[in-house]
Amino acid sequence: xxxxxxxxxxxxxxxxxISSAVATGAISSANAATKVLNFYHDKNGWDVRxxxxxxxxxxGIGVTLKPSTYADTTLYQNTxxxxxxxxxxxDLLTWWSGYRMVDGAKGxxxxxxxxxxxxxIAKGDVSKDLQKQFMVGNKTYAIPNGVSYWPMFxxxxxxxxxxxxxxxxxxxxxxxxxxxxxxxxxxLTASVDGAWPSFIWFEQLLISQDPKLYLDLTSNKIKxxxxxxxxxxxxxxxxxxxxxxxxxxxxxxxxxxxxxINKGTMIPVGTWNNSAFSDTGGLVxxxxxxxxxxPNINPALKTQSxxxxxxxxxxxxxxxxxxxxxxxxxxxxxFPVQAIWADASGDGVPNPKVPVADPVIKGLSKYxxxxxxxxxxxxxxxxxxxxxxxxxxxxxAFMLGNKTVAQTTTELAALADKEWAAWTKxxxx
Amino acid sequence: MSQKQRVGVTTYLFFIPAILCVLAILLYPVGxxxxxxxxxxxxxxxxxxxxxxxxxxxxxxxxxxxxxxxxLIWTIxxxxxxxxxxxxxxxxxxxxxxxxxxxxxxxxPYVLSGVAVGxxxxxxxxxxxxxxxxxxxxxxxxxxNSWLLYYPQNTLSxxxxxxxxxxxxxxxxxxxxxxxxxxxxxxxxxxxxxxSWVLFWKIIWPQLKYIRAxxxxxxxxxxxxxxxxxxVMTGGGPSRTSETLAVTMYREAFLLxxxxxxxxxxxxxxxxxxxxxxLALRGGLKKExxx
Amino acid sequence: MKKDSLLKHSVLVILSLIWLSPIYLLFVNxxxxxxxxxxxxxxxxxxxxxxxxxxQAWSVADLSPGLKSNFFYGILGAGLxxxxxxxxxxxxxxxxxxxxxxxxxVIYGVNLxxxxxxxxxxFESFASTGLYDTRWGLLLVxxxxxxxxxxxxxxxxxxxxxxxVVEASQLDxxxxxxxxxxxxxxxxxxxxxxxxxxxxxxxxxxxVFGLTLTTSAEIRPLMxxxxxxxxxxxxxxxxxxxxxxxxxxxxxxxxxxVGQKLFVAGLKAGS
Numbered sequence: 001x002x003x004x005x006x007x008x009x010x011x012x013x014x015x016x017x018i019s020s021a022v023a024t025g026a027i028s029s030a031n032a033a034t035k036v037l038n039f040y041h042d043k044n045g046w047d048v049r050x051x052x053x054x055x056x057x058x059x060g061i062g063v064t065l066k067p068s069t070y071a072d073t074t075l076y077q078n079t080x081x082x083x084x085x086x087x088x089x090x091d092l093l094t095w096w097s098g099y100r101m102v103d104g105a106k107g108x109x110x111x112x113x114x115x116x117x118x119x120x121i122a123k124g125d126v127s128k129d130l131q132k133q134f135m136v137g138n139k140t141y142a143i144p145n146g147v148s149y150w151p152m153f154x155x156x157x158x159x160x161x162x163x164x165x166x167x168x169x170x171x172x173x174x175x176x177x178x179x180x181x182x183x184x185x186x187x188l189t190a191s192v193d194g195a196w197p198s199f200i201w202f203e204q205l206l207i208s209q210d211p212k213l214y215l216d217l218t219s220n221k222i223k224x225x226x227x228x229x230x231x232x233x234x235x236x237x238x239x240x241x242x243x244x245x246x247x248x249x250x251x252x253x254x255x256x257x258x259x260x261i262n263k264g265t266m267i268p269v270g271t272w273n274n275s276a277f278s279d280t281g282g283l284v285x286x287x288x289x290x291x292x293x294x295p296n297i298n299p300a301l302k303t304q305s306x307x308x309x310x311x312x313x314x315x316x317x318x319x320x321x322x323x324x325x326x327x328x329x330x331x332x333x334x335f336p337v338q339a340i341w342a343d344a345s346g347d348g349v350p351n352p353k354v355p356v357a358d359p360v361i362k363g364l365s366k367y368x369x370x371x372x373x374x375x376x377x378x379x380x381x382x383x384x385x386x387x388x389x390x391x392x393x394x395x396x397a398f399m400l401g402n403k404t405v406a407q408t409t410t411e412l413a414a415l416a417d418k419e420w421a422a423w424t425k426x427x428x429x
Numbered sequence: 430m431s432q433k434q435r436v437g438v439t440t441y442l443f444f445i446p447a448i449l450c451v452l453a454i455l456l457y458p459v460g461x462x463x464x465x466x467x468x469x470x471x472x473x474x475x476x477x478x479x480x481x482x483x484x485x486x487x488x489x490x491x492x493x494x495x496x497x498x499x500x501l502i503w504t505i506x507x508x509x510x511x512x513x514x515x516x517x518x519x520x521x522x523x524x525x526x527x528x529x530x531x532x533x534x535x536x537x538p539y540v541l542s543g544v545a546v547g548x549x550x551x552x553x554x555x556x557x558x559x560x561x562x563x564x565x566x567x568x569x570x571x572x573x574n575s576w577l578l579y580y581p582q583n584t585l586s587x588x589x590x591x592x593x594x595x596x597x598x599x600x601x602x603x604x605x606x607x608x609x610x611x612x613x614x615x616x617x618x619x620x621x622x623x624x625s626w627v628l629f630w631k632i633i634w635p636q637l638k639y640i641r642a643x644x645x646x647x648x649x650x651x652x653x654x655x656x657x658x659x660x661v662m663t664g665g666g667p668s669r670t671s672e673t674l675a676v677t678m679y680r681e682a683f684l685l686x687x688x689x690x691x692x693x694x695x696x697x698x699x700x701x702x703x704x705x706x707x708l709a710l711r712g713g714l715k716k717e718x719x720x
Numbered sequence: 721m722k723k724d725s726l727l728k729h730s731v732l733v734i735l736s737l738i739w740l741s742p743i744y745l746l747f748v749n750x751x752x753x754x755x756x757x758x759x760x761x762x763x764x765x766x767x768x769x770x771x772x773x774x775x776q777a778w779s780v781a782d783l784s785p786g787l788k789s790n791f792f793y794g795i796l797g798a799g800l801x802x803x804x805x806x807x808x809x810x811x812x813x814x815x816x817x818x819x820x821x822x823x824x825x826v827i828y829g830v831n832l833x834x835x836x837x838x839x840x841x842x843f844e845s846f847a848s849t850g851l852y853d854t855r856w857g858l859l860l861v862x863x864x865x866x867x868x869x870x871x872x873x874x875x876x877x878x879x880x881x882x883x884x885v886v887e888a889s890q891l892d893x894x895x896x897x898x899x900x901x902x903x904x905x906x907x908x909x910x911x912x913x914x915x916x917x918x919x920x921x922x923x924x925x926x927x928v929f930g931l932t933l934t935t936s937a938e939i940r941p942l943m944x945x946x947x948x949x950x951x952x953x954x955x956x957x958x959x960x961x962x963x964x965x966x967x968x969x970x971x972x973x974x975x976x977x978v979g980q981k982l983f984v985a986g987l988k989a990g991s
Contacts, residue, residue, distance in 0.1 A: 040935070045954035068935040071948035074683045075931050078840060081686065084473055086847040103686070107473025192578070195664055247556035248578045248667070255957055259758060272953070280955045386685050396667050400578055426474070439896050443811035444823060446804040447871065450864040451830050458841035459833060518735065525728050533977060534736045537743055540972040542925040542943050545965040548950075549742045552761040559745070559761055593742065639876060647869065656836065657927075679836050688840070695837035702832045707825075 034058060035324050039065040040083075040090040042076040049344040056337040063328050065092070084109040087318040091325045094145055095312040097133040098381025099388075105136035106427065110314040111322055114140045116330045125333045126350045133310060133377055143329050144350040145311035146341065148270040150204070150378070151291035151364055153257075153277065158264040166290075170208070170297045177244050177266075185264040189252040190245035192396035197252070199379040199392050200268055201245075201399075205232050207305040208297045211374050218382040220420045224412035233398070233405040235297065240399065248400050255280055261289055268294070270309050271361055275346035278358065286359035293364070293373055305374040309381075310350070387419035459699075465692035472686040483693035492669055492677065499584060499673045504705075506588045507595065508648050514592065515599025515644075520629065522600065523607040532604055536597035543594075543657045550590035551577070551662050580670035583663050587671070591658050599644055606640035607633055649706055674698045750962035757957055770963075777963035780956060781949055786942035790924055790971075792855060793862055793941055798920040800859075801866035802874070802912050808867075809874035810900050814886050824875070831868040839932045846933055853934050858941070861929055866919040873918075877911035878904060913982040921972050942968050 039050065047067050054065040068090070070076035083089025084107060095104060104110050117140045120126045126144070134142045159165070162183060167173035180187040191197040206214040209232050216222045217229060239245065246252070252260065253273045258281030261267055271291070277283045293304050313332065315325035331337060338351035346358045348365060356362040367373070380388060391412060398408040466483055470476035487493060522531045538546065553559045554576040561573045576586045610633050618632045656675040659665055665672035665680065672680070678698060682691025745761060753767025754776070777783070808827055812820055842861065843852070851857030881904060889899050905912075930941035937945070946968055948954075949961045 043953040044948040045956070069948055070931070070935070071944070072931055074679075075839075075928075078683050078686070079843065079932065081473055082840060082843045082847060086844060088847045088852065103472045109473065192667055195666055247575055249551075249555045249575065250557070254955055255757075259760070276955060280957075386687075389685060393666065393669060400575075400667050402579070402667065426471075440811055440815040440817045443807045443815070443896070443900075444817075444827075447808040447827055447867050450801075450804060450860065450867060451827060454838065454842060454861050454864040455830055455833065457845045458838040461841040461844075462837050518732075521728050521732055525725060525732065529980060531732055531736065533980065535739060536976060537740070537973065540921060540976055541743075541746075541969050542946070542965065543927060544943060544947055545746065545962075545969065548962075548965075549746055553742065553745070557760075559763070593739070643873065643876070656834075675834055675836060678834065682836070682840070692837070695834055698834045699832060699837070702834070703829070706832055 035063045035321060036066050037063060037091040037321060037325055037328055038089075039067045039092045040070060040076070040080065041067060041094040042070045042073045043094060044069045044071045046345075049341065052340050052344045053332065053337055056340045057328055057331055060331045060334065060336060061327055063324060063331070065328075080104075080109065081107075083316065084318070089316050089319070091319040091321045092313060092315055092328065095142060095314055096381055097142065097144070097310050097312045098377055099383055100381050100385060101134065101141055101312060102136050102427065103385070104314075105139070105141045108317050110141035111317040111319070111326065112139045112141060113143070113315065113326055113329055114138075116140075116143065116326055116333075119330060120333045124353065125335070125338075127352055129375075130310065130350055133381065134312060142312035142314035143333055145313045146272060146345055147348045147350050148272045148309045148311075149348065149364055149368065149375075150200070150268060150270050150307035150309065152294050153261060153267045153269060153273075153289060153291045153360075155261050155264050155266075155288070156286075156290045157288055162264070166292045167295050169299065170295050173295050177239075178242075180264055180266070181242070181244060183264065186246050187244045187266055188239075188246070189250060189257075189260060189265055189267045189269075190248070190399060191250045191252055192248040192399055193251055195389075195392050195396060196380065197392075198395035198399055199388075201236060201239075202395050203307055203376075203379040204268060204294060205236050205297065207307065207374075207376050208294055209235070210298055210301065211305040211376055214376060218379065220383075220416065224409045224416055230405060230409055232297075233409060236398075237405055240401070245399075248396070257281075258283070271347050271364070272309075272345065274358060274360055278346060278360075286363065289360070291360050291364050293367060293371075303372055303374055305376050306368060307378050308375040309378045384419045384423040386422070387416055390415045390419070462692045462695050465689050466696045467693075468689045470687075470689040470692075472688075476689065479689070483690050484697070486690065487693055487697065492672065495670055496672050496674055496677050499671060500701075502581075502584060503588070503673055504649070507591055508645065510588070510592045511596040511599045511648060512644060515596045516603050518596070518600045519603035519607055523604045528604060528608070532601050535600040538594045539597040541594065546590060546594045547658060547662055550586070550593075554586045554590075554662075577663055578667055580667070583667075584671045587658050587662050590662065594658075595648070598647075602640050602644055603637065606637045610636045649702075674701070746962060746966065750959055750966050752959045754957050754959055757959055761958075773959055773963045774967065777960050777967060780960060781945065781964040782937065783942065783945065783964060783967055785938050786940065786945040787968075787971075789855070789939065790942040790968075793859055794920045794924045794971075797859055797862035797866060797923045798916045801863045801919055802870045802915045804863070805867045805870035805915070806874045806878075806905070806908065806912055807900070809871055809878050810904050813875060813878040813881075814899065814904065815896060827871050828868045830865060831872075835865070835928065839928065842929075843932055851933075853936055853939050855939055858929065858933050858939070861933065862923045862926070865929075866923060870912075870915040870919055873911055873915040874908060877908050881907050910982055913979065917975060917979050917982075920975065924972050 041050065047069060050065055050067040054067075057063045057065065070079065080089065080093060080095075084104070095101060095110075101110070117126070117131055117134075120143075121128050121131070130144055130147070131140055134140050134144065154166075162179060164176050164179055165172075167176050177187040190201055203214060206217065206229075210228070213222070213228055213232075217224065217226070222229070246260070246265065250256070250260075252267055252269055254276050257267055257269065257273055257276050261277065261281070261283070274285075277289055278285055283289045293306050296304055313329065315322060315329060319325055333351060335351060335353050338349045338354045342349045342354050342357060346361070348356065348361055356365055368375070379391075382388070383391070394403070394408055394411050394415065397403045398405070403411070465476060467478060467480060468476035469479045469482070518535060522528045522535075525531070551558075556575045556578065558576075560576065564570065564572050574582060577583045614632060614636075615628065618628055623631070656673065656679065659671060659673055659676050660679070663671050665676040669677075669680075674694065675698060678691050678694040680691075681687045681694060685691075745763070748763065749761050751768055751770040751773055752762070753769045754773065756767050805827075808823070811817055812823055817823065846852040846857050851860070885903060885907075886899065889903050925943060926941060927943040927947060930944035931947070934940045934944070946961070946964050949956050949964060
């Protein structure tokens with residue numbers, strides 16, 4: 001009897017162990033079902049945001065992200081080119097939209113996710129207007145990674161102190177600049193630091209003069225030497241000569257931006273920098289600082305225009321977990337994840353159903369919608385890469401006073417001819 | 430027992446670890462680069478053979494003249510300045526007590542990382558930076574300049590930063606060399622009535638032959654490949670005026686994804702560095718005993 | 721003589737002060753109080769907070785894996801490269817192989833290749849052989865690139881070991897390996913130590929190879945991690961970044977101070 005009891009005890013214990021093992025196994029296999037997607041990006045500092053997105057994806061479809069930061073953008077792009085060629089790389093990646101996507105799309109970097117967009121548009125998770133900049137041919141290759149406007153950020157308190165009002169005409173804008181200058185503060189930021197920032201005022205002045213002019217220029221319908229373009233350059237030169245811009249080696253984002261805005265300088269920068277003002281700088285949006293849409297130079301224009309920047313998130317075409325990656329991209333556009341992104345980034349998001357929390361972005365979005373402000377793609381994404389890269393170098397030289405307007409426009413026109421010809425040769429039209 | 434008899438397989442085995450490592454990481458990259466230099470290879474597109482076109486385009490590139498000029502400036506500056514200044518300082522340091530402390534002081538910048546050096550000097554030279562604010566505070570406002578924005582002062586500014594970072598090593602090397610000159614030789618020369626100038630050139634300088642080779646060998650290889658500081662502080666700008674050959678190569682290959690053209694520049698650079706190094710080192714290298 | 725000394729000392733003191741001023745800048749701004757930081761490098765000691773900044777730099781920048789990796793790469797990389805280089809140098813100097821010049825230039829030649837040229841093809845070959853983002857892959861690169869200069873230094877030093885010593889050991893019946901370990905290695909110890917220091921510093925401070933050939937936090941070397949602290953999307957304040965740079969520079973500085981004697985001896989004996 002004792003032996004039988006012992007056997008029973010052992011069996012019971014064993015079955016307890018086994019059943020708990022099975023139970024644990026069941027739990028862990030449920031956990032094991034959480035797929036991990038490798039996610040490469042070059043936005044160092046945004047790991048916190050991507051980790052938050054990862055939590056949202058886990059709740060939604062049981063997928064997590066493993067972000068890898070590439071601090072150097074150039075190396076990042078080349079690493080991904082190599083990854084595309086070798087087939088060994090991430091599942092998901094950040095990139096740029098517009099022309100910057102063409103090489104990747106045609107070269108097999110990005111997977112075709114037109115179906116993701118079809119579903120998302122149908123469910124109202126993203127606006128069809130946004131789709132074009134992620135399309136090459138008639139296929140779509142990435143989802144938007146936030147949607148940033150490029151308004152003019154300004155110090156509301158200083159404006160009040162100096163008796164200034166937000167300008168609604170170009171004349172008022174010039175008066176505000178002159179007034180700030182008279183107070184001994186540089187009114188506007190401009191920079192050639194890193195070469196790329198030189199396009200900021202170029203595109204801004206063009207769209208304030210006439211958005212169609214900008215669009216024609218960037219699609220090679222008119223030349224850089226066109227008199228209307230030259231006119232804009234002359235306006236720019238006038239502003240430079242009046243000493244309205246900060247020196248070329250200025251940094252105008254992050255904590256540097258906070259320093260500048262606290263002095264009273266106005267900063268045209270993407271709303272992705274908004275969190276620098278609110279989080280890093282501790283400024284209260286709507287009270288300490290705010291943003292306005294830059295008035296048109298040409299008073300005859302009926303609507304204003306604002307530059308829009310949309311980053312891209314795509315799936316590597318040769319990625320091992322392509323199906324899961326596509327699911328993740330679809331989930332990324334849904335309300336829960338988009339709400340997380342809005343909260344984490346303090347910037348605008350592609351999903352129109354997400355309410356904007358940040359007061360500055362909220363006010364800006366409302367203004368843009370109400371006044372039907374034209375949303376124009378950034379110069380950076382609006383032309384063949386070598387043209388843009390070479391173009392910003394020439395624009396930078398102009399900003400520093402090393403080239404006259406005539407030299408600048410002639411050189412830009414020559415570069416455009418050369419690069420558009422190369423582009424056509426490479427890809428047809 | 431002739432040495433020649435003893436040269437066997439084991440002699441060459443000693444080379445194996447070094448050669449294996451070197452070949453493992455060099456063979457494919459150098460081979461691939463040379464291959465690509467004869468092709469039109471852009472971004473994700475497959476390479477297309479175009480013969481010497483890249484080299485021809487490079488020679489005709491208007492930026493080339495400026496780039497080569499900068500390479501020349503940088504080579505002279507990073508060769509002459511640290512060596513000259515280092516030698517001067519070493520001369521003084523070697524003659525005082527506590528030379529070890531001074532050696533350490535001058536060596537400190539060398540141990541800092543390139544990122545730190547670039548960031549520090551950027552903040553010193555930028556228009557709103559410390560150099561300008563210092564000039565204003567001592568009443569030299571007229572000297573205020575945008576040191577990093579215009580050529581040639583941006584190249585000069587970067588050369589100052591590079592010299593600061595690398596001279597310390599030269600100081601240490603030369604101090605050791607000078608202090609190693611046998612005391613009797615120095616005393617004998619002084620007794621013969623040699624003044625310090627003669628003492629230096631006729632007695633000490635020849636004794637520094639070995640150290641000189643080491644210094645020049647390192648300085649040369651590094652100067653011709655000047656990249657880090659330029660890229661961090663000015664990116665080769667403005668308008669590519671401060672570009673050096675390595676920067677041009679990086680720009681073409683990495684920024685514009687023109688791998689074929691970039692490779693041609695890399696091959697060009699490699700030939701340049703090799704030629705100059707052979708010329709410069711041949712003199713200073715000690716020869717093994719020949720039998 | 722005394723006047724001469726005084727003059728020399730004064731010159732050196734003034735020169736040292738000017739020389740050290742950027743480092744002073746680094747320290748002052750690395751320890752500046754983050755709350756009152758005005759995004760401006762400054763000369764004066766406003767708000768001195770070294771401990772808080774160090775703590776923040778350590779946690780925010782997550783320097784621990786990078787430091788561990790750097791010690792791995794630095795010690796093994798410099799150690800192995802110096803060892804391999806000394807083996808080759810020994811052969812060239814003492815064993816009279818054929819085509820000495822060829823061997824010299826093949827090994828030294830790595831130094832002449834612009835390293836950017838190596839980056840993309842290395843990435844490609846690493847990706848296809850599975851060496852990408854591995855400790856051993858990156859270590860191999862560091863060893864290979866560190867060999868030429870170590871070779872240069874070792875060879876120059878070994879040439880000064882007299883022929884009599886070599887011949888005596890051969891008469892004693894020592895084979896080549898014994899000659900290397902019993903004669904050349906001990907005699908070259910200081911030169912090899914100097915080479916180790918140089919190459920350790922180079923590997924420790926490397927940025928580009930780390931950035932290109934690794935990506936995980938545990939594999940990535942330190943400078944890659946630190947370079948990620950600045951940039952367009954980053955919001956870490958400058959003093960913390962500078963503090964992180966300081967932490968990263970401490971080991972090399974320490975090594976040089978401690979190893980100075982070795983360093984000096986190693987270079988002395990060669991001339």
